[in-house]
Amino acid sequence: MTRPPFGPVTAEDIATVSAQLGRPARDVVGIAARCVCGAPTVVATAPRLGDGTPFPTLYYLCHPAATAAVSFLEATQVMNEYNELLAEDDEVRARYQAAHESFLADRESLGSVPEIAGISSGGMPTRVKCLHALVAHSLAAGPGVNPIGDLALARSAWTPSVCECLDYSAQGPAGA
Helix, strand or coil: CCCCCCECCCHHHHHHHHHHHCCCCCCEEEEEEECCCCCEEEEEECCECCCCCECCCCEEECCHHHHHHHHHHHHCCHHHHHHHHHHHCHHHHHHHHHHHHHHHHHHHCCCCCHHHCCCCCCCCCCCCCCHHHHHHHHHHHCCCCCHHHHHHHHHCCCCCCCCCCEECCCCEECCC
């Protein structure tokens, strides 16, 4: 299998992600998506953490503005709407199943973890459970791969084409 096409991780990336999360970043194997300014937006995390814990969430949304916008969407109960869409629309359901399979192939390319075999994230392939994971997958995989992540991203108040990053060294707006 080929490895997903995300860029290498630098010490600066790890420091930025740690500041974004407010805790040390764990077992980051790549930056799967970046802000237009170059800051990490989605990290790829090893399928087995350094302490041996299986970790099914390969793509993790770390950008604070993106995370806040997706949290707002979750609070509006949009997941119920997306679950109804999955139940009613055969095409969306088939595309969501394909997104699940794509996710599993990406993670498997980083290592096999039997405890999480067949388990992706965000509720795929049968329900919508976590928009953060689905948006992270959409940003990492690109448009058209994860239909629910794409819908949530389009509906959110955040866009990857506008920088809303902080300068984590100064804790102020970037460029300030």
